[in-house]
Amino acid sequence: MWSTLRLGSSPSGSSTLEKIMQLGSAVVIISETTFYLLDQQHSTPVRQESVYPFRVALQQYMASPNAAAVREALSSAIRTYEAGFSHRIPGSPKYFQKKAELIDTIIEIVLQHRLPTPGV
Secondary structure, rough: HHHHHOOOHHOOOOOOOHHHHHHHHHHHHHOOOOOOOOOOOOHHOOOOOOOHHHHHHHHHHOOOHHHHHHHHHHHHHHHHHHHHHHHOOOOOOOHHHHHHHHHHHHHHHHHHHHHHHHHO
């Protein structure tokens, strides 16, 4: 099922960091939607057919423009971060500042590309 996220289709030049952030961001977005679907399923008094909320959320994510937008935005942010990496000394204040900025950017990308919450 995870192969559906198409990590293998990332450009061959994608770094390990980029691949991890792509997958991690997708999991966060899909998990949030899964939670809402599960909550909706349990709060509905009439039982419907067995639905697999994670699968539904994954399909919604992959069908949405958000999947491509997240990949592009993360790729850009991480490549920018890595481009200046050779000039940073690990442990220096500037190194930690750039790392914190990358984390903030990744969080912002995920929050901007959340799926619409079902039933809200």
